[in-house]
Amino acid sequence: MQDPNVRPESMKRITTEELARAFIEEQVASIRAQVGKGKVLLALSGGVDSSVCAALISKAIGSRLCCVHVNHGLLRKGEPEQVCRVFGEQFDVNLIYVDAVDRFLDALAGVSDPERKRKIIGGIFIEVFAEEARKLKGIKFLGQGTIYPDILESKDGIKAHHNVGGLPEELNFELVEPVKLLYKDEVRVVGRALGLPEGMVERQPFPGPGLGVRCVGAITRDRLEAVRESDAILREEFAAAGLQGKVWQYFTIVPDFKSTGIKDGKRTFDWPVVIRAINTTDAIKVTIEEIPYELLYKIRDRILAEVKGVNRVLYDLTPKPVGTIEWE
């Protein structure tokens, strides 16, 4: 018998809308067969995988899909709004939006150790999600946007992959994982065929703890805001310059460090914003994007003019290895 966690050799790479439509039909039938009249719970992060998974399940069972979007305050500018717009209006799902910003940021206050930050973020996420799950009695299924590389990596022992790992055992969910045999590029093709907006389908890889790892050291609300605003400017200017979708990943970092500057004739003592823009095929070897100086100036000038608490802009020239993609 075919192992359900092994991609059959006969399975064609999904590269066209036609192939995507065939895959969608097949999965809709399969989800209906699995779930019957049941309900599915899904943690919607705003990432490509969970969004495509939600759109697929919603197509199969409509509002018997219950999506929980936890806003932990570490999302990019406009992302919670986009998730609510797409899944609250465009798709027929039962969407629960949880504003947990204060809960996360209060717990993170004063915590500078990267590992502890990650654990706190992951831990509270599970808490909040489990609280919502308990409220919604009678849900047997948990939808997850597991994709094929996740499965391959867990087999290799590289990492245990749980999109929502660590849920209390009492909840005892049966998993629904409609995209678990797809590669990332196929997930995107399927997402487009499902009518998800381009910005969501082409979303860059984004770390689980969100902007939290780019607000290096102990997170404060004002510095987090500087990360979010500068990141939005960088994304806007990269899109305007035609670099969106061409450069693998780009974002900004605001380290917990200040230096002297001058504004309107007065001394300032503010943070630097670091621009990171990298290319890679495997995320193991990474080179930097050679951003033209003209574009760097445009981004720099906007950041210095629009972002509060910032008086310098730096470009990170570091390749991986030696540096890592993220700063912590």
Next chain:
Amino acid sequence: MQDPNVRPESMKRITTEELARAFIEEQVASIRAQVGKGKVLLALSGGVDSSVCAALISKAIGSRLCCVHVNHGLLRKGEPEQVCRVFGEQFDVNLIYVDAVDRFLDALAGVSDPERKRKIIGGIFIEVFAEEARKLKGIKFLGQGTIYPDILESKDGIKAHHNVGGLPEELNFELVEPVKLLYKDEVRVVGRALGLPEGMVERQPFPGPGLGVRCVGAITRDRLEAVRESDAILREEFAAAGLQGKVWQYFTIVPDFKSTGIKDGKRTFDWPVVIRAINTTDAIKVTIEEIPYELLYKIRDRILAEVKGVNRVLYDLTPKPVGTIEWE
């Protein structure tokens, strides 16, 4: 009568070796007339102004010029050695080399406030210099590399200019300032005519507190070493690329801040080196040098390979105003 602190309108701009030689002859006569059989004391920093001043006075009175070179541990790589080589061998002066590295660095340990750092460095410098002055009894004159812009700035009330300000009053020196009517470019022409090495004559502007302001925050010996070594690499590569003397000022900064990296498969937690390379005509408006990526990569790769405790290289894109040239 002509005010000795006003450049006469009849004075020609010194742009040629011939004009420089005439100026040198005139000053040699003037120094001899002022000093007679007396001795002159001079604090030799290794900068253009004090070096040219020392060379001029030495030409006039030989080893009756006593130069004190205080090594405060904040000089660039190779600078104390160059000062000793040039003034200990090439010129006939009485050179006193004071190794005060521990005294400075011990006093600076744990001090992160920029203003306090500057005050400590300035204060100890005066202490050390005054101690040497007291040992050398019978010196009536103090040589100083004051130049014309210094005089103009003190007149404008912008800053009180003392090359060795704050010396105890009991020492009661009479000043010898042979280049006080010269502009910087003229000082360089005169320095060349006196036979000073090109590296000394074309030395970039260097802050009084030396590398101390580029080892941002509380200075530690290991981070200071990272500043010195990365600065030396930057200068070497700029020279090899033909940028020395073309770019107004370039140096490196190592902030007191660490981030995650990877080396030989292991996690590292090290400092970033920031490259600063700027152009200006007046030091008030500053633009950055558009270093080609190829050269940036070369400098970056050498820094990451050769400098201990460093895992990132950043390029500072900040203009002035908004940023300042130095980071503190």
